[in-house]
Amino acid sequence: QANMDPNHRDRIAFARICSGKLERGMKARLARTGKLMGLTAPQFFFASQRQLADTAFAGDVVGIPNHGTLRIGDTLTEGEALVFQGVPNFSPEILRRVRLEDAMKAKKLKEALQQMAEEGVVQLFSPEDGSPAIVGVVGALQLDVLKERLSGEYTLPVSFEMSRFSICRWISADQPADLEKFMTVKRGDICRDLDGDPVFLAQDAFSLRYESERYPAIKMVAIKEYHVAKAA
Structure with a gap:
Protein backbone atom coordinates (compact mmCIF):
# COMPACT_ATOMS: atom_id res chain seq x y z
CA GLN A 1 0.00 0.00 0.00
CA ALA A 2 1.29 3.45 -0.93
CA ASN A 3 1.42 6.53 1.30
CA MET A 4 0.73 4.85 4.64
CA ASP A 5 2.88 7.63 6.06
CA PRO A 6 2.09 10.76 3.98
CA ASN A 7 5.15 12.51 5.39
CA HIS A 8 7.51 9.99 3.82
CA ARG A 9 5.56 8.71 0.79
CA ASP A 10 6.42 5.17 1.84
CA ARG A 11 5.14 2.01 0.17
CA ILE A 12 4.56 -1.16 2.15
CA ALA A 13 3.94 -4.67 0.82
CA PHE A 14 2.24 -6.97 3.34
CA ALA A 15 3.42 -10.57 3.23
CA ARG A 16 2.51 -13.68 5.22
CA ILE A 17 5.35 -16.04 6.09
CA CYS A 18 4.28 -19.51 4.99
CA SER A 19 7.25 -21.50 6.27
CA GLY A 20 10.68 -21.03 7.79
CA LYS A 21 11.93 -17.87 9.47
CA LEU A 22 12.47 -14.30 8.33
CA GLU A 23 15.46 -12.45 9.74
CA ARG A 24 16.06 -8.76 9.37
CA GLY A 25 18.84 -8.11 6.84
CA MET A 26 18.48 -11.39 4.96
CA LYS A 27 18.23 -11.53 1.18
CA ALA A 28 15.23 -13.14 -0.47
CA ARG A 29 14.64 -14.21 -4.06
CA LEU A 30 11.67 -12.66 -5.85
CA ALA A 31 10.23 -15.55 -7.88
CA ARG A 32 8.64 -13.32 -10.53
CA THR A 33 11.97 -11.78 -11.59
CA GLY A 34 14.56 -14.16 -10.14
CA LYS A 35 16.35 -11.21 -8.51
CA LEU A 36 17.47 -10.93 -4.90
CA MET A 37 16.19 -8.18 -2.63
CA GLY A 38 17.39 -7.25 0.82
CA LEU A 39 14.88 -7.28 3.67
CA THR A 40 16.57 -4.51 5.62
CA ALA A 41 13.57 -3.13 7.50
CA PRO A 42 10.66 -5.59 7.79
CA GLN A 43 8.00 -4.27 10.14
CA PHE A 44 5.19 -5.44 12.38
CA PHE A 45 2.06 -3.29 12.48
CA PHE A 46 -0.05 -2.87 15.61
CA ALA A 47 -2.96 -0.55 14.75
CA SER A 48 -1.19 2.75 13.93
CA GLN A 49 2.09 1.66 15.53
CA ARG A 50 5.06 0.11 13.76
CA GLN A 51 7.90 -2.00 15.07
CA LEU A 52 10.96 -3.36 13.28
CA ALA A 53 10.77 -7.12 12.91
CA ASP A 54 14.16 -8.62 13.76
CA THR A 55 12.70 -12.11 13.34
CA ALA A 56 9.35 -13.44 12.18
CA PHE A 57 8.00 -16.96 11.87
CA ALA A 58 5.45 -18.93 9.86
CA GLY A 59 2.02 -17.36 10.22
CA ASP A 60 3.29 -13.85 10.92
CA VAL A 61 2.35 -10.98 8.63
CA VAL A 62 5.08 -8.40 8.05
CA GLY A 63 5.27 -5.17 6.12
CA ILE A 64 8.16 -4.88 3.64
CA PRO A 65 9.09 -1.34 2.53
CA ASN A 66 9.83 -1.18 -1.20
CA HIS A 67 9.60 1.13 -4.21
CA GLY A 68 7.19 -0.81 -6.38
CA THR A 69 9.35 -3.94 -6.55
CA LEU A 70 6.71 -6.15 -4.93
CA ARG A 71 3.24 -6.71 -6.35
CA ILE A 72 0.14 -8.62 -5.36
CA GLY A 73 0.74 -12.37 -5.72
CA ASP A 74 4.55 -12.23 -5.51
CA THR A 75 6.52 -14.98 -3.77
CA LEU A 76 9.76 -14.47 -1.81
CA THR A 77 12.01 -17.44 -1.02
CA GLU A 78 15.49 -18.10 0.35
CA GLY A 79 16.57 -19.19 -3.12
CA GLU A 80 14.13 -21.87 -4.23
CA ALA A 81 12.37 -21.44 -7.57
CA LEU A 82 9.04 -21.66 -5.77
CA VAL A 83 5.90 -20.07 -7.18
CA PHE A 84 2.49 -20.04 -5.52
CA GLN A 85 -0.59 -19.64 -7.68
CA GLY A 86 -0.86 -15.89 -8.02
CA VAL A 87 -3.88 -13.66 -7.76
CA PRO A 88 -5.28 -13.47 -11.31
Missing part, protein backbone atom coordinates in the same frame (compact mmCIF):
# COMPACT_ATOMS: atom_id res chain seq x y z
CA ASN A 89 -6.14 -10.27 -13.14
CA PHE A 90 -9.76 -10.20 -14.26
CA SER A 91 -10.94 -8.23 -17.25
CA PRO A 92 -12.36 -4.92 -15.95
CA GLU A 93 -16.04 -4.12 -16.41
CA ILE A 94 -15.52 -0.34 -16.71
CA LEU A 95 -12.89 1.50 -18.76
CA ARG A 96 -12.32 5.23 -18.29
CA ARG A 97 -9.80 7.90 -19.23
CA VAL A 98 -8.54 10.10 -16.40
CA ARG A 99 -8.97 13.83 -17.01
CA LEU A 100 -6.55 16.06 -15.12
CA GLU A 101 -7.64 19.59 -14.25
CA ASP A 102 -4.06 20.90 -14.22
CA ALA A 103 -2.17 19.73 -17.32
CA MET A 104 1.15 20.77 -15.72
CA LYS A 105 0.82 17.81 -13.34
CA ALA A 106 0.66 15.16 -16.07
CA LYS A 107 3.94 13.54 -15.01
CA LYS A 108 2.81 13.39 -11.38
CA LEU A 109 -0.47 11.80 -12.47
CA LYS A 110 1.38 9.15 -14.47
CA GLU A 111 3.46 8.20 -11.43
CA ALA A 112 0.42 8.19 -9.15
CA LEU A 113 -1.61 5.96 -11.48
CA GLN A 114 1.28 3.51 -11.73
CA GLN A 115 1.50 3.30 -7.94
CA MET A 116 -2.26 2.80 -7.63
CA ALA A 117 -2.11 0.06 -10.28
CA GLU A 118 0.80 -1.70 -8.55
CA GLU A 119 -1.23 -1.63 -5.35
CA GLY A 120 -4.24 -3.14 -7.10
CA VAL A 121 -6.63 -0.20 -6.75
CA VAL A 122 -7.15 -0.12 -10.54
CA GLN A 123 -5.75 -1.71 -13.67
CA LEU A 124 -3.73 0.60 -15.90
CA PHE A 125 -3.56 0.32 -19.69
CA SER A 126 -1.16 2.39 -21.79
CA PRO A 127 -2.26 2.73 -25.46
CA GLU A 128 0.31 1.86 -28.10
CA ASP A 129 -0.66 4.93 -30.13
CA GLY A 130 0.46 7.28 -27.35
CA SER A 131 -2.99 8.51 -26.32
CA PRO A 132 -3.78 9.08 -22.60
CA ALA A 133 -3.81 6.07 -20.30
CA ILE A 134 -7.00 4.15 -19.57
CA VAL A 135 -7.92 2.81 -16.14
CA GLY A 136 -10.00 -0.31 -15.71
CA VAL A 137 -12.12 -1.24 -12.70
CA VAL A 138 -14.63 -3.93 -11.79
CA GLY A 139 -17.11 -1.55 -10.15
CA ALA A 140 -17.86 2.17 -10.02
CA LEU A 141 -16.87 2.34 -6.34
CA GLN A 142 -13.23 1.80 -7.36
CA LEU A 143 -13.38 4.99 -9.40
CA ASP A 144 -14.58 6.89 -6.33
CA VAL A 145 -11.72 5.43 -4.29
CA LEU A 146 -9.19 6.33 -6.99
CA LYS A 147 -10.50 9.89 -7.27
CA GLU A 148 -10.42 10.41 -3.50
CA ARG A 149 -6.91 9.00 -3.09
CA LEU A 150 -5.49 10.99 -6.01
CA SER A 151 -6.94 14.14 -4.49
CA GLY A 152 -6.03 13.45 -0.86
CA GLU A 153 -2.64 11.77 -1.23
CA TYR A 154 -1.27 13.37 -4.39
CA THR A 155 -3.20 16.68 -4.54
CA LEU A 156 -4.41 15.72 -8.02
CA PRO A 157 -8.08 16.65 -8.60
CA VAL A 158 -9.31 14.51 -11.50
CA SER A 159 -12.48 13.52 -13.30
CA PHE A 160 -13.24 10.58 -15.57
CA GLU A 161 -14.20 10.53 -19.24
CA MET A 162 -16.07 7.83 -21.08
CA SER A 163 -13.87 5.65 -23.26
CA ARG A 164 -15.00 4.32 -26.63
CA PHE A 165 -13.97 0.88 -25.37
CA SER A 166 -16.01 -1.37 -23.10
CA ILE A 167 -14.24 -4.76 -23.29
CA CYS A 168 -10.65 -5.72 -22.50
CA ARG A 169 -8.87 -8.95 -23.48
CA TRP A 170 -5.27 -10.08 -23.04
CA ILE A 171 -3.89 -11.37 -26.33
CA SER A 172 -1.25 -13.89 -27.38
CA ALA A 173 -0.46 -16.20 -30.30
CA ASP A 174 1.52 -19.37 -30.91
CA GLN A 175 3.44 -17.60 -33.66
CA PRO A 176 5.00 -14.21 -32.76
CA ALA A 177 4.50 -13.03 -36.35
CA ASP A 178 0.72 -13.46 -36.03
CA LEU A 179 0.63 -11.40 -32.85
CA GLU A 180 2.84 -8.69 -34.33
CA LYS A 181 0.64 -8.45 -37.43
CA PHE A 182 -2.54 -8.13 -35.36
CA MET A 183 -1.00 -5.47 -33.12
CA THR A 184 0.16 -3.49 -36.15
CA VAL A 185 -3.20 -3.61 -37.92
CA LYS A 186 -5.18 -2.82 -34.74
CA ARG A 187 -2.66 -0.41 -33.24
CA GLY A 188 -5.34 2.07 -32.17
CA ASP A 189 -7.03 -0.66 -30.11
CA ILE A 190 -3.91 -2.10 -28.48
CA CYS A 191 -2.60 -1.24 -25.01
CA ARG A 192 0.03 -2.55 -22.63
CA ASP A 193 -0.82 -3.47 -19.07
CA LEU A 194 1.34 -2.83 -16.02
CA ASP A 195 3.53 -5.85 -16.84
CA GLY A 196 3.95 -4.78 -20.47
CA ASP A 197 1.69 -7.54 -21.80
CA PRO A 198 -0.45 -6.68 -24.85
CA VAL A 199 -4.16 -6.03 -24.43
CA PHE A 200 -6.87 -5.65 -27.06
CA LEU A 201 -9.70 -3.21 -26.34
CA ALA A 202 -13.02 -3.67 -28.13
CA GLN A 203 -15.94 -1.27 -28.39
CA ASP A 204 -18.55 -3.95 -27.71
CA ALA A 205 -19.21 -7.69 -27.77
CA PHE A 206 -19.94 -7.65 -31.49
CA SER A 207 -16.57 -6.04 -32.29
CA LEU A 208 -14.77 -8.54 -30.07
CA ARG A 209 -16.45 -11.50 -31.74
CA TYR A 210 -15.86 -10.05 -35.21
CA GLU A 211 -12.12 -9.53 -34.65
CA SER A 212 -11.66 -12.93 -33.03
CA GLU A 213 -13.24 -14.55 -36.11
CA ARG A 214 -11.09 -12.48 -38.48
CA TYR A 215 -7.91 -13.40 -36.61
CA PRO A 216 -8.35 -16.99 -35.35
CA ALA A 217 -4.63 -17.27 -34.56
CA ILE A 218 -4.99 -14.65 -31.82
CA LYS A 219 -5.92 -15.96 -28.39
CA MET A 220 -8.07 -13.52 -26.40
CA VAL A 221 -8.60 -14.22 -22.70
CA ALA A 222 -10.54 -12.40 -19.99
CA ILE A 223 -8.40 -13.68 -17.11
CA LYS A 224 -4.64 -13.35 -16.88
CA GLU A 225 -2.81 -15.54 -14.41
CA TYR A 226 -0.31 -13.30 -12.68
CA HIS A 227 2.70 -15.62 -12.72
CA VAL A 228 2.25 -17.53 -15.98
CA ALA A 229 4.52 -15.37 -18.12
CA LYS A 230 6.65 -13.76 -15.44
CA ALA A 231 7.70 -16.58 -13.17
CA ALA A 232 11.37 -17.51 -13.21
